[in-house]
Amino acid sequence: MTALERATQAITGARSELLALSRYVHEHPETGYEEFLSAEAVAQASENAGFVVERGIASLPTAFRATKGTGDFHVVLCAEYDALPDVGHACGHNIIAASSLGAAIGLGAVADELNLTVILLGTPSEEGGGGKIDLLRAGCFDGVHAALMIHPWPTERLEATCLAVDHFEVTYTGKEAHASAAPYEGINALDAMTLAQVAIGLLRQQLRPGDQVHGIVTEGGAAANIIPSKVVGRYMCRSLTSDRLAELRVRIAQCFEAGALATGATLQCTELGSAFSHMESDRDILAHYRHAAEELGREFSLDDEGVAKPTLSTDMANVSLVVPSIHPLLALASNGAVNHQPEFAAACVGPDADRAVIDGAIALAHTVIGVSNDEPLRLRLLSRS
Helix, strand or coil: CCHHHHHHHHHHHCHHHHHHHHHHHHHCCCCCCCCHHHHHHHHHHHHHCCCEEEECHHHCCCCEEEEECCCCEEEEEEECCCCECCCECCCCHHHHHHHHHHHHHHHHCCHHHHCEEEEEEECCCCCCCCHHHHHHHCCCCCCCCEEECCEEECCCECCCEECEEEEEEEEEECECCECCCCHHHCECHHHHHHHHHHHHHHHHHHCCCCCEEEEEEEECCCCCCECCCEEEEEEEEEECCHHHHHHHHHHHHHHHHHHHHHHCCEEEEEEEEEEECCCCCCHHHHHHHHHHHHHCCCCCHHHHCCCCCCEECCCHHHHHCCCCEECCEEECCCCCCCCCCHHHHHHCCCHHHHHHHHHHHHHHHHHHHHHHHCHHHHHHHHCCC
């Protein structure tokens, strides 16, 4: 039996446990850094599969490292399990967690033969906080030669255009007053936010391709007859590179400053989590992934036809600038729904979601086996240490 066959056998042998894990995480949606049930479920499943598990790494209660094998070639599989507010697992992180665990189980079965150290990293808070960036800073990717994961998507794509992004909170502080009897005694914080939003809307005409800004108002006042004294919004800026993002942030900051200047409100801007970078996929690892996915019946006509890549942001991008990485998109039948919609969350359980878990696990495991047997590529990756 070949290494590919042994890995596949190990994954299919764990099918029931992997699908049960995917469904459990889906049924218990937890937002960033609060994924206590989900993280423990994935960690426990790793332990049950014979991995040595370290919980609470990098001082993050919902991060863990599960290791099997002692080989020279160190491979990380990233397991995400945080959900979105309101719409739950509408980005399919339950599938990511289960498929990465499945790939780790498959590779664990051939680790000694291929001289591998297989590491499953439980990475919290991809939806904004940047758990992988926390783990990078803590040294959890030191000595790693390759990092991989798949991400559910409505279409099959080898990669996305991963935009650099940062998240921040804007607070305007004014002064209350009776909105009818003495409005002139107040300073309207909501007016400041409105002016900033208008300025951003006008600026969009001159944004460069790839630049984006979007946000919500989370606190807009207490009552219609009180001049709002405190207004809070949460915003995201995205661009093609980190340098371009820094330039965009200057322009956006000026829009918010304009609101404060015009109304007399004071402005406070607080960064939320870590800034995500752009992504650089490793082309050679990605070629092995394509071959492995095609062997499972997956096809990449959209890539071959040159259809524009979807845009998204992920903290896996920051990993890719330090460790050779891939983050392909795995097609999931979603009846026209897209990520971050409730209908996509519904599609992340069921027969096609189950297929995505197993296909994703096998494709990732076979990718690593292909890389391990590709002597020039393996040597290139090992030379990094």
